[in-house]
Amino acid sequence: MNKAITDGLVLMPPPFSAGLGLWSSEDGTPGSASYQGAANAAFVAADQDFGGCLELLKTQGTQKLRHMGQTPVQPGMYLRVTARVKALSGNLPSVRIAAWAGNAQGGNAGSVPQTGPAVALTAYGEVVTVQAIIGSGTRTGVTMAWGTEPAYAHVGLDLTGANGGVVRIDDIEVEDVTEVFLRNMLDVVDVRDFGARGDGVTNDYAAFVAADAAAAGRTVLVSGGTYRIGANLTIASPVRFQGTLVMEEATRLALLQNYDLATYARAFGDETQGFRKALQVLFHSIDHVTLDLNGRRVDISAPVDVAALAGLTGGSFAQRRLITNGQIGARNSAAWDDTVVTSEATYSTAQPYLLTAVANVANIPVGARVSGMGVARETYVRAVNVAAGTVELSLPPGFTPGTRVYTFTRYKYLLDFSGFGRLDKFELTDIEFQGDGRASTVMLPPSGTIFRVHGCVFNKPKDRAITSIGTGCQGMLIDECQFLSNEQGVRVQDRTTVCLNVNANDVKLRDNRCVRFAHFAVMHGSGHMFIGNHFFHGDAESPGVRRAGVVLSGINIKTLITGNYVDNCFIEMTNEREPDPNWVSQFSFGGLTITGNIFTVNDVVPSFSWLVVTPCGSGHFIQGLSITGNTFRTLNGTIDRVEKVDTTWAVLEYSRFRNIVVQGNNFNGITSAMHNPVTVSHQQNTAATTWAVDGSAALPFGGWARHVQAVVAEGSITTPAPGATTRFDMPYVQLEQGPERKLINLRWPVAVLGRVQVTLRVDAPV
Template identity: 50%
Template sequence: MNTALSSLNNLTPAPYASGLAAYSNGNGTAGSPSYATSGNGIFVPADQDFGGTLEILKTSSTQTLRYKGETPIVPGCYVQIKARVKAISGNLPSVRIAAYAARSDGTALSGVVTEGALTPLTAYGQIVEVSAIVGIGNRSGVDMVWGVNADYGHFGIDLVGQNGGVVRVDDIEINDVSSLFLSDIVATIDVRDFGAIGDGVTDDTAAFEAANRAANDRTVLIPAGVFRLNGDVTFDTLTKFEGKVTMPTSAVLLLRQNFDLPNYIQAFDDEELAFKKAFQALLNNSDHESLDLGGRKVALTGPIDLQAAVPNRTRYETRRAIHNGQLIAMTDGDWDTTTITAQATYSTGNPRTLTNVANVANIPIGSHVSGSGVGREIYVRGKNVARGELTLNGPLYDAAGTQNFTFRRYKYMLDFSGFDVIAKFIIHNVELQCQELCSGIMLADAGTIFTVRDCFITTPKDRGITSIGGGCQGMFIERCQFLSAENDLAVSQRSTIALNVNANDVKLRNCRAERFRHFAVMAGQNHLIIGNHFFQGDTVNGGIRSAGVVLAEAYASCVFNNNYVDNAFFEWTNERDPTPGFNGGFSFSSLEVAGNIFLSGEVATSFSYLVIKPYGEGHFINGLNVSGNRFRSINGFVDRAERVDTSFADLNFTRMRNVRFTGNSFHGISNPVVNPLLMEAIEESNQQTWVIETGPGLPFQGRSLSVDSVVVRGGVRNTANQLNYDNPFVRAQQGPDANQVHVVWSEPVRGKIAVMARMDNDTV
């Protein structure tokens, strides 16, 4: 017996031999007439077929027999009513199982079936058995479906047809037949037992919630059908979906005991929708910190607007994670870039805003901005339609005035840009198969410690990971692979970028990226860029190479250590400065480049591994440590490992401070450099002023700005061939290129000295 009824008395009514007062010839309710007093029924103690039996004289068009006992109707239980009947004499009626359906207050439950199928009696003495099954759930095989409002029933038979016949009825049987509907009646309950219809239209929310309340650690079965849920539904127990559910976007389905994507796919029978609903549950649930994709490959037909999937939240700052699966973009999806060209005005006094923007309402947030004087990875962070303004993620370096800008809204598989804040979110062990159709991940406008770990972002069309604002603050990108869709293109033709950041404190560690235009464009400060391998070569002999990492902040406070930079270079710029000429501050400051492998092959001789690109006049280096690196060019020499890109301006070499360029190795580099630079000078004729040129030996072809020491080796002698013990003085920054050091003696002398010259001023 079903456990829901196991504590109840035996369902089978008392036998007629116990008295006919328990049997009504009305509807069976209290006060209805009984066969003990009706005069049209008697007890026959010894029928040859039935033993004790009730003999009825049919006197009404529908002669009723109802057991007055209240047979309970509860979720999960199905009862079968059986009666054996035979005609004795007179007219032959038809017989059926019939009942009175009662609410908890005893009133009749309307609108439900209370009668079974009619079976005619065709011969005297012939035994006819009729039966019907009654229960709450709308299941195949249930004759009378009463729903969740039923509380109990009065069961029996009807005799229908001409009057005057005499019929005998064996003792009525009522049995629990729930086992016919449940494969494991102890461990499973069915939502249909609680009134679920499953027609795709009727709201089954209440039935699902009732099933959850009654489950008591049993599995809840959602059978074949389409179950409409208009409200939130939570299951605290395991679920098994054979059918599927449909829900409005705002409604949450929370599967607490089997919270993973495969179960949501079973629930919604749609991978893409299941992912959205599972993500919605993740952000509306305190019981689970992560969504396991279960190793599934989820086919996406368009961008996942993650905030639209969770319409009740615009910010979320509790740790949550998505892991263990693959997302793949489908070729027939909605991935086309939205492109709008519009006129706008830019002022350096309001450096992150475009004003008087034409067609501003149609420019999507998250659009990439290009135009004259616009640096790399500038995006629309917000907009004010009423004022015709767009807020940008960074300043423009030379765009003052009014011009046409182009706004391109790339499509991202996972798009968080609808959120105001997303913090402490983690994506790990996930592959985003962009298929050259779309981009990977767009971050929220703001938030801290977003993490992407052990992931593959494969063949993005435009971008791998994009930050349009401050959602990258403190971000971790670790042990990820970025695989370009532009492998077969020459460097000059590539446009994809693996990732960008705008805020501070990013940890970019132990990643691998191949053949992008840029691996990372990084504004902000205090970044740790460690242990990455990125390569950007092509098959063009003597070809150009692009920057692997672009550091778009003059004051960097950044560490670039132990990376493998393969056919690419590190570029340091101030392209996010609206007034890019030096007008105060630290200028290009606080950068360490140490312990890296720099390798190139078949490149132009002008190629360099470390490039500083000032976008305005007057800048200088104020704190740079380049040490322990390995610079190597194969299949052809390059001129220098480092250089200044003077496309916009040169550095001010008279203000260089605190530059360390030591302990590096150079192979295939025509002009190795070091700072401080130790030079040996031999003067074979007597000269009072020795002229020593640093040549190309100082970093960035800098000036001989200062001299640390002059050491005499073996003594110097005057014209009388006597040793001169005077201490010479020096003049730095001499000669037309300011790259000479003049050592001045008290008299003309000859001999050998060592001079330690610097391209910076290291005094305090």
């Protein structure tokens, strides 16, 4: 590339024949002395070696010769200055190329080298060629590396050494030799051409900024070397890395045209550091929304505190951001070890989200799981107030107040968002998280909405796959993900891992597959949707213990469970979190729709059930429950019932059952199917005025016979023989009969016998 041709730049100084007034004996700047009429200078028209040339007597310690015109200098351009000199008489001097560097303001760029290497003249009449290359970049062969400050030069040479010698100097030549240094200059701009040194010590920030500004759509090339960048750097142009960068932890690199893991990995020479730097800037640029991992694997040795990395600890971020398309794994490291703290604290049901008088409070980490006597499942530390000695909890831990010792266990997560104050609309898609039994995978922020996880694989999380420590799960979307436990070969009763927990409302779990965790989902709040999931949690034992796949700890949860495959686990409704678990006037269990699911189980004891209600206080009941169109099937044995009440803490108040629909279900391998309403065929073979009709085997959750919808005679109702006559009387009904209130009586005016179809309900009319 030749700027003299492409840009029309005038680089060559005029010949000496044009007049010695164009040549200065000083710096060549305006007003400096020229050689016109000087006693020690003359133009020689015909030299046998040079043709026209300058004859000069050296009279000063450094005899200067500078062209008084300005030779333009530009970033990325390299100029070769050539002078041919011979000594005629007197002392033999040394000669060197020299140039005065002028900046855009007309001053001298004094920080740059302005002389080349000196060459000694050793014989009279011998022609010696002296050269130097002036350029912006520090490159092999560049004699004077000027960076980007100089805008022009007064080129020439110096004679040094003893005075008294006479020399002749041929016309000085200046050539553009840029193409010697730059490969493929048509589409790249090299940061070295703008003064970057790449020595790992010099701050090359300004050179990168200048190169990016000059690129004008071309690619910025970071050629071989190690470049220290001392400030936040944004490169708007396409960029290609041959060398690598060194930056402080808090210093950000934004590559607006190449925002992907592959580029950042090349920029830092390491995929882990590249991932951290790319993730860091995700929160600081409006020019990119998605961090593409390029289908690559990133192995990290310690949890990534995303808020701290982004410099947003305690802060909020509400713009949509996405990480996609790759794998994040855990290297073997002690950094994944749990932090466990035991401490005495006081819990009062009057302050259900707070532990007070917490000993050793400063050592309790945010995000730790709280365990101890009376603590509900999946209770976490949301915040710690050291000054007040209090710990704020994700949810009320239960109904057991008092002062006791609690255990706080902080699991370590590949991606930990707990440092944010609030984070909205963050997304993870098409990522495989490799916990490898070393690390848990994702911890949500303490508050925020619409955290989305789609198409991800959570492989062998050590303790938890997705953990919520506050309300950062509000409106969360988890779709088409696969959760593979680290406890595949562990007995159900010995498993400790949990796939996910939820504290807030409106979570959608759709088309996920979850394998052999202790629980699939521990859910508080309401408005949830389980659609198309397959979660199975069995083991190889026969008969085996089974645990809840889904735990619903809210009350009246307005939740639907539709089209799922519930395999070797059950759905549990509990109020274990209520500070006062007794019913007073609040909603009770209900608001749940279970429709079109497949329930299966194998190798279990007959007492197993798929639907379990666990009341933890008195007075609770079921209101608004729909169980329709499901298939229930056992393998390798039978079970007693599909549903049951866990009476460990309390029983249900059957007199308050309302709005329960159980119909259209299929039952295989179940001794007693459930229905509501249930139609019972009663055959009365002995004439009586009172017929006791028993539908208890089919009434859901052991409920009472509280309502009769219909009584239909099947054939005639007659008095006994002899003299049997057909009766057309209607009986009246007595509800809730028998010691357990599960029977109804049909009362006839006279003793009769026959068959009737009676439709019973476990709930009262709405």
